[in-house]
Amino acid sequence: MNVPLYEKIWMWAAAGLIAAFIATVLVTAIGGALQPPSHIETIDPTHVWDDPRFQQTGVTTTSHGATVVVVGLMFAFVPNEIHVPAHRPVTFRLTSADVTHGFEIVGTNGNTMLVPGYVSQFTTTFDRPGEYLIVCNEYCGLGHHLMSGKLIVEEDGS
Amino acid sequence: VTRTNRLALAHLWVAITAFGVAAAMALMQALSRASLELPWRSPRMYYLSVTAHGTLMALVFTTFFIMAFGYVVAERTLGRDVPHLGLAWAGYWTALVGTLAAVAAILSGKATVLYTFYPPLKAHPAFYIGAALLIVGSWLWGVVMLRSHAVWRREHPAEATPLAAHGMLATVIIWFIATAGVAAEVVFQLIPWSLGITQTVDPELSRMLFWYFGHPLVYFWILPAYVVWYTVAPRVAGGKVFSEPLARLAFALFIILSTPVGFHHQFLDPGIPASWKLFHTVLTFAILFPSFLTAFTVTASFEVAGRSRGATGLLDWIRRLPWGDPLVASVLLSMLLFAVGGIGGAINAGYGMNAVVHNTAWIQGHFHLTVGSAVALTFMGTAYWLLPRLSGRELELGLLAKVQPYLWFLGMILFAISNHVTGLMGMPRRIFDESYGGSAIAERWRALTDVSAVGGVFLFASAAFFVMVMLGTALAGRRRTPEPIEWAEPLEPPPPGRTVFDRYGLWAAVAVLLVAVAYGYPLWSHLQLPRFGSPGYSPF
Numbered sequence: 061m062n063v064p065l066y067e068k069i070w071m072w073a074a075a076g077l078i079a080a081f082i083a084t085v086l087v088t089a090i091g092g093a094l095q096p097p098s099h100i101e102t103i104d105p106t107h108v109w110d111d112p113r114f115q116q117t118g119v120t121t122t123s124h125g126a127t128v129v130v131v132g133l134m135f136a137f138v139p140n141e142i143h144v145p146a147h148r149p150v151t152f153r154l155t156s157a158d159v160t161h162g163f164e165i166v167g168t169n170g171n172t173m174l175v176p177g178y179v180s181q182f183t184t185t186f187d188r189p190g191e192y193l194i195v196c197n198e199y200c201g202l203g204h205h206l207m208s209g210k211l212i213v214e215e216d217g218s
Numbered sequence: 219v220t221r222t223n224r225l226a227l228a229h230l231w232v233a234i235t236a237f238g239v240a241a242a243m244a245l246m247q248a249l250s251r252a253s254l255e256l257p258w259r260s261p262r263m264y265y266l267s268v269t270a271h272g273t274l275m276a277l278v279f280t281t282f283f284i285m286a287f288g289y290v291v292a293e294r295t296l297g298r299d300v301p302h303l304g305l306a307w308a309g310y311w312t313a314l315v316g317t318l319a320a321v322a323a324i325l326s327g328k329a330t331v332l333y334t335f336y337p338p339l340k341a342h343p344a345f346y347i348g349a350a351l352l353i354v355g356s357w358l359w360g361v362v363m364l365r366s367h368a369v370w371r372r373e374h375p376a377e378a379t380p381l382a383a384h385g386m387l388a389t390v391i392i393w394f395i396a397t398a399g400v401a402a403e404v405v406f407q408l409i410p411w412s413l414g415i416t417q418t419v420d421p422e423l424s425r426m427l428f429w430y431f432g433h434p435l436v437y438f439w440i441l442p443a444y445v446v447w448y449t450v451a452p453r454v455a456g457g458k459v460f461s462e463p464l465a466r467l468a469f470a471l472f473i474i475l476s477t478p479v480g481f482h483h484q485f486l487d488p489g490i491p492a493s494w495k496l497f498h499t500v501l502t503f504a505i506l507f508p509s510f511l512t513a514f515t516v517t518a519s520f521e522v523a524g525r526s527r528g529a530t531g532l533l534d535w536i537r538r539l540p541w542g543d544p545l546v547a548s549v550l551l552s553m554l555l556f557a558v559g560g561i562g563g564a565i566n567a568g569y570g571m572n573a574v575v576h577n578t579a580w581i582q583g584h585f586h587l588t589v590g591s592a593v594a595l596t597f598m599g600t601a602y603w604l605l606p607r608l609s610g611r612e613l614e615l616g617l618l619a620k621v622q623p624y625l626w627f628l629g630m631i632l633f634a635i636s637n638h639v640t641g642l643m644g645m646p647r648r649i650f651d652e653s654y655g656g657s658a659i660a661e662r663w664r665a666l667t668d669v670s671a672v673g674g675v676f677l678f679a680s681a682a683f684f685v686m687v688m689l690g691t692a693l694a695g696r697r698r699t700p701e702p703i704e705w706a707e708p709l710e711p712p713p714p715g716r717t718v719f720d721r722y723g724l725w726a727a728v729a730v731l732l733v734a735v736a737y738g739y740p741l742w743s744h745l746q747l748p749r750f751g752s753p754g755y756s757p758f
Contacts, residue, residue, distance in 0.1 A: 067460075067515070085500075085568060086500075095570075097488065134755070164644065166644030172486045173487050178489045179488060201757025204265070
């Protein structure tokens with residue numbers, strides 16, 4: 061195929077740019093362990109409240125960090141207010157009791173889908189203490205825009 | 219008027235009608251988001267209008283327009299009426315009946331599930347059956363398209379497929395591969411479930427099947443726009459295709475890379491291993507390559523046009539382009555908006571970065587630059603060029619047609635930039651109200667949401683101009699002998715004869731193989747999980 065010179069240059073530049081994009085992703089994913097929440101665990105969505113994994117919602121804090129168990133339902137998060145320590149890893153374990161919801165901690169990269177029948181899980185660390193807004197970001201019915209909660213990140217000892 | 223003309227016009231009018239209704243729904247959303255206390259403002263009407271807007275724009279307007287344009291390309295580049303006209307009309311009526319069923323379900327408030335219809339949100343069965351019929355109708359179109367090429371090939375065994383037909387064949391092949399996913403979801407999961415034959419559905423399996431379809435869907439939209447960019451717009455502007463073989467390569471690459479990338483819409487889903495999300499990410503970036511090729515070749519083809527109009531110097535050719543021609547202006551402005559949208563797309567595909575923008579207003583900002591501009595604005599420009607040539611009537615209200623693309627551009631800049639920014643600030647997409655009980659964090663989204671609403675009003679005005687020009691032309695346009703439909707010639711004629719790009723069976727086979735690799739194992743291992751079904755909910 062006879063490719064004009066300028067176009068050849070462009071093709072190499074485009075390929076180089078794409079290679080750089082892919083390299084950025086691979087380096088941060090594999091080297092920096094930056095992964096999207098991809099936990100694989102199933103649950104009966106019609107029996108979330110009797111399931112031992114979700115009977116106790118809320119925060120369990122240890123010296124290493126915290127675990128937060130949350131259930132999303134139309135149109136609220138249970139619990140609605142979450143207190144976690146700053147600077148220590150916090151693991152969120154979440155599921156939905158009805159339709160598909162989203163769980164987004166505004167201003168952070170804490171963001172995951174809650175798909176009924178599945179348990180979502182991700183771990184993150186909050187370095188800035190303060191109050192954060194949690195919103196549902198997947199349409200879940202006429203009260204979707206009302207579905208929100210609070211995350212309060214606390215300095216140790218406070 | 220040839221028989222294929224009549225067929226294409228029938229499809230075009232469904233597209234224009236769907237577009238008009240969808241634009242009215244968009245105006246309703248814009249006013250609603252501006253918090254104007256209009257008497258009909260309610261969450262019910264808002265989410266209903268989002269569903270109607272998305273379904274009519276993304277699935278009905280696009281599909282019918284592409285069917286119309288495909289028939290025109292098949293007839294005019296392959297030199298005869300399309301074969302199997304009965305089948306083609308059967309496809310039209312099937313798709314139209316399906317559309318009407320789905321729209322009736324939506325407008326009566328029984329299918330407020332948005333155009334992504336994720337279960338366990340459950341709509342009236344008419345919505346799913348209607349969607350299935352729309353797809354079946356489009357398959358009949360696909361068969362007619364493939365058969366037109368086969369008939370032509372028998373008579374022209376040694377020639378290269380004309381470029382426009384090459385692009386549309388790529389579109390058809392992608393469509394057949396892609397729709398297998400959504401057809402499986404709708405026919406095997408959602409229709410029996412909505413009819414009460416089955417009680418539960420696996421929502422994650424549905425999401426995987428939906429996004430198997432959902433990403434190649436965007437290439438189904440964009441490839442016909444690319445056909446216009448490569449083969450129609452340069453011709454109207456007085457140019458030639460800068461590098462025809464590379465255009466052919468781009469379409470072939472789209473065939474093989476369009477589908478095995480769907481997990482980049484599901485980065486934040488549970489139940490899908492990170493390794494497979496990463497695999498889809500790499501292929502997603504690879505598919506940027508044919509779009510980069512297109513950006514170069516189409517821009518160079520416009521430069522050829524500008525220079526043939528007497529341009530000298532480095533950039534004078536841009537000024538010399540016929541910016542007053544509605545088709546050329548639409549294509550040039552849609553390319554500018556698409557450049558921004560394309561970069562945003564690379565950000566969305568950024569495996570780690572996606573969590574910052576997923577399901578935020580950024581996403582609607584993004585896809586209004588891509589499907590809402592690169593595709594929709596190009597299609598509107600194409601309609602200005604096509605309708606007079608098909609109907610034998612002069613374009614009426616030409617001034618509105620000249621202004622319309624610029625108004626769209628302005629409205630889209632306001633709408634898309636404000637949504638990108640509020641998205642980065644964390645505002646979710648598709649919300650009736652962003653006050654969140656007076657949250658101070660949410661308060662910061664207010665001003666830019668109003669800007670996006672102003673953009674929405676400009677966009678509606680532009681859409682209304684478009685529909686008025688179409689109606690004016692059809693009802694009052696002066697009758698005349700239509701101008702011919704002509705396609706851009708290559709700048710340097712390639713050596714005659716078939717090439718590897720004409721081997722559609724081969725490209726399709728490679729595509730299917732790659733799909734089997736990218737989806738075969740993840741779907742198989744998904745089915746091995748202990749899965750629990752979900753009953754349906756209709757909270758609307």
